[in-house]
Amino acid sequence: MTSGVYKISLITLQGLALLITPCLASPELESLAAGSEVYSQHCAQCHSDGSANGMVTALVASPLLKEPPQATARIILFGRRGGEGGGIMPAQASLSDEDIAAVVAYVRAKFVDQHDPFFKEDVAALRRSP
Ligand code: HEC
Numbered sequence: 001m002t003s004g005v006y007k008i009s010l011i012t013l014q015g016l017a018l019l020i021t022p023c024l025a026s027p028e029l030e031s032l033a034a035g036s037e038v039y040s041q042h043c044a045q046c047h048s049d050g051s052a053n054g055m056v057t058a059l060v061a062s063p064l065l066k067e068p069p070q071a072t073a074r075i076i077l078f079g080r081r082g083g084e085g086g087g088i089m090p091a092q093a094s095l096s097d098e099d100i101a102a103v104v105a106y107v108r109a110k111f112v113d114q115h116d117p118f119f120k121e122d123v124a125a126l127r128r129s130p
Contacts, residue, residue, distance in 0.1 A: 028105070028115065035106025038099045042092055043107075050111045055087035059111040069118040072104045073126050097123040 039047075052058035059065060065072055077100065079091035092100070097120035104123075108114040 028109075028117075031102045031105050032109055034099070035102035035104070036110075038095065038103040039106055042095060042099075043103065046087075046089070050107075056089075057082065057086065059107055061112060065108055065112045066114060069104050069108060069114075069116050070122070070126060072108060073100055073118070073123055074130060076100050076103065077123070077126060078130065093127075096120075097127070 046056055047059055050059040064075070075089065076092045076095070078093070080089040082088065095103075100123045101118050101120045105115075105118050108116070108118075
């Protein structure tokens, strides 16, 4: 009787593992989780949840984010001066190539639903030739 219960819970566990493993193994999801971490530590103090506020343009639906991922990486590497009345975003170039690649993938996936692959090598290339 008890062993029957164990069997059932084992099968359930195996089923769960089968469901979860491909998700965890997906490189995009891993990078998105890392990017979300970078975002909360280095971007959210100004950009909050991606909506516009007094100082910043909204990241949600931003036409700039919809451009190829290099455009977003350049803003992070070199900063950005807003138009009239806009704020100034200081360069975040002290972030590692890996963190920048991850946060670029994250903000583009989250705010404009774009999923181009983007890697630390692409960030390194932009540092060399902007
Ligand atoms: C100190 C505040 C600050 C921090 C930290 C910051 N930003 Fe910004 N960001 C700004 C301001 C201000 C602007 C607005 C400039 C403008 O009007 O385009 C901006 C603009 C942007 C834009 C362009 C949006 C658009 O459509 O014009 C992107 C993309 C962006 N930031 C991404 C990021 C990411 C990703 C991070 C974290 C790695 C980050 N920012 C960190 C202040 C900040």
